[in-house]
Amino acid sequence: xxxxYSLKKRLIIYVSVFSMLLGCLLVFSAxxxxxxxxxxxxxxxxxxxxxxxxxxxxxPIRSEFDQHKRYHEEDLFVDVWTYQSNAHQTHQLKLLVAPxxxxxxxxxxxxxxxxxxxxxxLADRQIQVSQQESVRQHLAAELASSMFIPYLVFIPxxxxxxxxxxxxxxxxxxxFKKELAKRDAFELSPISQMPYPEExxxxxxxxxxxxxxxxxxxxxxxxxIADAAHxxxxxxxxxxxxxxxxxxxxxxxxxxxxLSKGLIRIQHLVSQLLSLAKQDASVFELERKQxxxxxxxxxxxxxxxxxxxxxxxxxxxxxxxxxxxxxxLEPTVHSIIFNLIDNAIKYxxxxxxxxxxxxxxxxxxxxxxxxxxxxxxxxxxxxxxxRFYRIYNHEEIGSGLGLAIVDKAAKHIGAxxxxxKSETLGGLKVSLQIPLSES
Numbered sequence: 001x002x003x004x005y006s007l008k009k010r011l012i013i014y015v016s017v018f019s020m021l022l023g024c025l026l027v028f029s030a031x032x033x034x035x036x037x038x039x040x041x042x043x044x045x046x047x048x049x050x051x052x053x054x055x056x057x058x059x060p061i062r063s064e065f066d067q068h069k070r071y072h073e074e075d076l077f078v079d080v081w082t083y084q085s086n087a088h089q090t091h092q093l094k095l096l097v098a099p100x101x102x103x104x105x106x107x108x109x110x111x112x113x114x115x116x117x118x119x120x121x122l123a124d125r126q127i128q129v130s131q132q133e134s135v136r137q138h139l140a141a142e143l144a145s146s147m148f149i150p151y152l153v154f155i156p157x158x159x160x161x162x163x164x165x166x167x168x169x170x171x172x173x174x175x176f177k178k179e180l181a182k183r184d185a186f187e188l189s190p191i192s193q194m195p196y197p198e199e200x201x202x203x204x205x206x207x208x209x210x211x212x213x214x215x216x217x218x219x220x221x222x223x224x225i226a227d228a229a230h231x232x233x234x235x236x237x238x239x240x241x242x243x244x245x246x247x248x249x250x251x252x253x254x255x256x257x258x259l260s261k262g263l264i265r266i267q268h269l270v271s272q273l274l275s276l277a278k279q280d281a282s283v284f285e286l287e288r289k290q291x292x293x294x295x296x297x298x299x300x301x302x303x304x305x306x307x308x309x310x311x312x313x314x315x316x317x318x319x320x321x322x323x324x325x326x327x328x329l330e331p332t333v334h335s336i337i338f339n340l341i342d343n344a345i346k347y348x349x350x351x352x353x354x355x356x357x358x359x360x361x362x363x364x365x366x367x368x369x370x371x372x373x374x375x376x377x378x379x380x381x382x383x384x385x386x387r388f389y390r391i392y393n394h395e396e397i398g399s400g401l402g403l404a405i406v407d408k409a410a411k412h413i414g415a416x417x418x419x420x421k422s423e424t425l426g427g428l429k430v431s432l433q434i435p436l437s438e439s
Contacts, residue, residue, distance in 0.1 A: 007170065007173075008166055008167060008170055011166050012159070012162070012163050012166060015159070015162055015166070016159055019155060019158070019159065020155075023148065023151055023152070023155065026147075026148065026151065027144050027145070027147075027148045028144075030143070030144040030147045030148065031140050031141060031143075031144035032140075034139075034140040034143040034144055035136060035137065035140035038073070038136050038139055038140055038143075039116075039136060042073060042131065042136065043105060043116075043118070045076075046076060046105075046118040046129040046131065047118050047129075049076060049078065049129050050078075050118050050119075050120040050127050050128070050129045051120065053078060053080065053127055053129075054120055054122060054127055058080045058125075058127065059080065060080050060081050060082055060125070061078060061079060061080045062079055062081070063077040063078055063079050063095060063130075065077065065095065065112065067112050071132060071135055072135060072139075073131075073135055073136070073139050075131070075135070076129050076130070076131055077095055077129070077130040077131065078127075078128075078129050079095055079096055079127075079128050079129075079130070080125055080126070080127050080128075081096060081125060081126060082124055082125045083099055083124060083125065083126070084124075095110070095115065095117075095128070095130050096128070097117055097119060097126075097128055099121065099126055100119045100121055100126070101121060102121070103118075103119060103120045103121060104118070104119065105117065105118050105119075106118075106119055107133075113132045113133065113134055114132070114133040114134070115130050115131070115132060115133065116130070116131050116132075116133055116136070117129065117130040117131075118130075172195070172196050172197055172200060173200070175195070175196075176191075176196060176200060176204075179191065188211040188212075188214055188215040188218075189211070190208040190211065190212075191204050191207060191208055191211075193205075232266075236263065236266055239263055240260075240263045240264070243256065243259060243260045243263055244260070247260060288329075289327055289328055289329055290327070290328075290329075290330055291325060291326070291327050292325075292326055292328075292330045292333075293323055293324065293325060293326070294323075294324040294325075294326045294333070294358055294365050294367065294434070295321050295322060295323045295324060295358045296323075297330065297333055297334050297337060298318070298337050298356055298358050298367055299318060299321075300334070301334060301337045301338045301341055301356075302316060302317070302318060302341065302356055304338065305338070305341050305342060305345060308342070308345055309345050309354065312345060312348070312350060313350040313351050314345055314348050314350070314351075314352050314353070314354060315351075315352070315353045315354065316341070316345065316353075316354045316356075317354075317355065317356070318355075318356050318357070318358075319355040319356065319357045320357035320358065320359050320368075321357075321358055322358055322359045322360060324358065324359075324360055324365045324436075326365055326434065326436070328413050328434065329412075329413055332409050332412065332413055333413065333434070335405075335406075335409060336367075336406050336409050336410055336415075336432060337356075337367055337369075337432070339403075339405060339406045340367075340369045340406060340430050340432065341354065341356060341369055343403065343406075344369050344370075344371040344373070344427075344428070344430075347371065347373040347374065347427075347428070348371045348372060348373040348427065349372075349373065349374075352371060352372040352373060352427075353371070353372045353425055354369065354370070354371045354372075354425075355368075355369075355370050355371075355424070355425065356368070356369050357369075357370075360436070361433075363435070363436055364433045364434060364435055364436060365433070365434045365435075365436055366431055366432065366433050366434075367431070367432040367434070368429065368430070368431050368432075369429070369430045369432075370422035370424065370425050370427065370428065370429040370430070371422065371425055371427040371428055372422075372425040372426055372427045373427040373428060374427065375421055375422075375426065375427045375428045376419065376428050378419075378420075378421075381419040384403050384419070385403060385404060385407040385417075386404060410432060413434065414434075414435055415432055415433055415434040415435070416432075416433045417430065417431070417432055417433075418430070418431045418433065419431075
């Protein structure tokens with residue numbers, strides 16, 4: 001699998017390499033320009049020197065060349081020789097060029113170096129001024145390097161500044177990433193294009209279109225669940241009523257008893273599916289916050305479910321009661337507490353115990369439901385928040401939706417749901433922590 005790469009690092013590397021190549025190109029260009037300028041200046045100097053020597057009726061002069069000495073741009077070799085010099089003499093004078101009919105610049109090579117020579121022929125003699133090509137090349141290289149040194153000194157600072165500019169230019173991508181990271185799984189609202197550059201606009205448009213398609217798909221899914229649950233509730237309720245009539249006539253029939261329990265489970269599942277559909281359809285947004293007493297809401301939930309606990313021979317009661325004024329969504333809080341107690345009754349065996357407590361702790365209102373049931377392994381605390389997840393070693397048959405509905409409702413009101421083992425009853429302890437806020 002190909003590893004992801006950093007666009008910022010790539011840009012910095014590419015720009016750094018480009019800057020170095022550009023520096024090399026600048027050095028080469030500076031060298032060529034400097035060499036041309038040096039040739040022009042020194043050629044004029046050599047021509048002027050030869051003409052001045054010719055004006056003073058020069059006598060034959062032979063220059064001396066020391067191959068161990070390094071010469072500079074001001075060092076010129078002046079030779080004056082007569083045409084009567086024999087070929088052997090000409091050969092011995094390494095710098096001399098054969099007689100030329102026309103004045104001008106000539107280039108020739110010797111064992112020591114390549115030479116650039118200006119020749120001025122006279123009637124009976126020839127004047128030539130010579131200079132090493134390497135001298136000019138060294139001078140051009142020195143000039144080019146002196147131009148490149150400032151570039152070399154400032155290029156690290158330029159690259160640092162360029163890296164900062166690249167990072168600053170890529171900040172919109174980082175902000176875009178953070179905006180997406182802040183969204184939860186159900187946040188499908190369109191992303192605004194205003195704070196981002198136009199290069200990201202096509203990506204934002206495609207993502208908004210994707211969000212729209214996902215939203216439509218989820219809406220169809222939620223509508224299907226709501227419609228199915230609503231259509232099933234009426235016939236199941238009718239069947240349950242008919243089953244109660246049959247049980248009154250045949251109370252000892254085991255098959256009817258099992259069928260009645262199955263219908264009750266189906267009815268409970270349909271009820272939970274309706275609750276789930278309402279949550280997904282954002283019914284919460286229709287509710288308004290109001291002031292209420294949290295203890296009173298919890299007491300109402302206990303009173304509504306006490307008959308169900310008595311049928312199962314479970315002792316359900318309020319242990320710690322503290323009046324807490326809360327400003328939140330009362331129907332949602334009631335639904336959470338109701339489902340937590342209902343879930344505890346379902347998994348608590350006969351002659352068990354369930355305690356409901358309401359108190360304030362660390363600036364939060366806490367509703368605590370603990371039971372004497374089998375409890376849940378801590379490894380499954382996060383799993384039971386998921387829809388349709390069930391722990392199969394539990395004897396009670398359920399749908400796996402109860403705690404998922406409760407967890408989502410708790411997140412909607414800004415509350416937290418925590419699971420732990422009950423120290424007093426030995427079963428599961430569920431703590432609903434609701435932040436206290438003023439109107």
